[in-house]
Amino acid sequence: MERAMSAKTWSTDSVRAREGLSFWRDAVCEAVLNVVPEAPGETFRASLSGQAFGLLRFAAFSSTGHFIVREKGHVNRASDDHYLISLQQRGSSGLEQGGDPYWLAPGEVGIVDGTRPFRVRFPSAVSRLLAVVPRQRIEARAPWLRRGPSRKVAASSPYVDLVRRHLVELASGSLDAHQAELLTDNLCNLLALATAPQGPVEDMPSATQTEAIMAYCRARLSDLTLNPRAVAAQFGISLRTLHLRFEQTGASFGRWLLESRLQECRRILSDPAQHGRTISEIAYAAGFGDLSHFSKAFRARFGEAPRDLRKGH
Structure with missing residues (x-):
């Protein structure tokens, strides 16, 4: 390095x-x-x-x-x-x-x-x-x-x-x-x-294709219906190709999507300018349809509850 x-x-x-x-x-x-x-x-x-x-x-x-x-x-x-x-x-x-x-x-x-x-x-x-x-x-x-x-x-x-x-x-x-x-x-x-x-996405180099897919998903984290089949259809690629692209990054589609949503919530909770928003509002806006699931996943990922992280900022 x-x-x-x-x-x-x-x-x-x-x-x-x-x-x-x-x-x-x-x-x-x-x-x-x-x-x-x-x-x-x-x-x-x-x-x-x-x-x-x-x-x-x-x-x-x-x-x-x-x-x-x-x-x-x-x-x-x-x-x-x-x-x-x-x-x-x-x-x-x-x-x-x-x-x-x-x-x-x-x-x-x-x-x-x-x-x-x-x-x-x-x-x-x-x-x-x-x-x-x-x-x-x-x-x-x-x-x-x-x-x-x-x-x-x-x-x-x-x-x-x-x-x-x-x-x-x-x-x-x-x-x-x-x-x-x-x-x-x-x-x-x-x-x-x-x-x-x-031109078609499938003609792009694989790394570029992956970034295109990820950029599309990041812009739609709030969409509760975001799933591998819908994303593959959006880009005109097979479901197998979509999963392969994510495997090459070291994470499955589902794991990457969960991590992206958690990181987005963490970013907003750490921002004092966003303190007027409730935790449930932030979680729903990031694509979590179940607040209990969000709280458990957040604690498992960051070692503290969402409200505790917010108190530290």
Whole structure:
């Protein structure tokens, strides 16, 4: 397992104003990719925090307006064989690589091929989250991205919200190496789902197919009728294939569904903002039709009753 680099921070406030842009270039090159930033004449300010786990790199930054250029000469094939995935949090970003330029607004996600030149423009103050992931790791699940232009993940995709959540966690600076590896695998599967050409699910790689099934089920935890046969029919696969996909994760469909529902209840019970909801309301909303069964399963899984966990928060 790769050891983590401690989260590191950079800020142009730590250097003289005339050194800000060169300082920023060094920071971005170390934490993200080798690029050249350029800024208008007015005062430039920026800050960045980043963390690395071997070939994985994650960062969050905020800055005043500027733009970034990556030319052929900036690409080191040995170390830059990555995709750059970005989540816009504030302001807008104009991206250009191969195809038509496009803009990212807050909440939108873009994918850029790090082995090819690109330009990113920030016309005003901006905040973004970044994940730098090895090419092979993504293309094993999404081969259609290979050598394609930079692209925006469709806002209409049912998976884009999960992509956002994973990027927020990965750029938080609070993960250990094991957590980062697991979340990156999930992120790659979600990106494959969100960018896949229209086609039958059975044509997807098995890991991508499994993530599609799980994402569908997570969005429907409250459905008391959720069962293997209905899910298999939804995806046009056999019941045997559905069970095989879950066996490959180390859990049956029923065990995975119970764990997902329990974790959802635990998350809500631990949130002080949700204290206005009753325990029975939370259990029913997560798909438990029997409160007694929920209480027993919760205690068996977490070693305490739901009300005791809530008291601790």
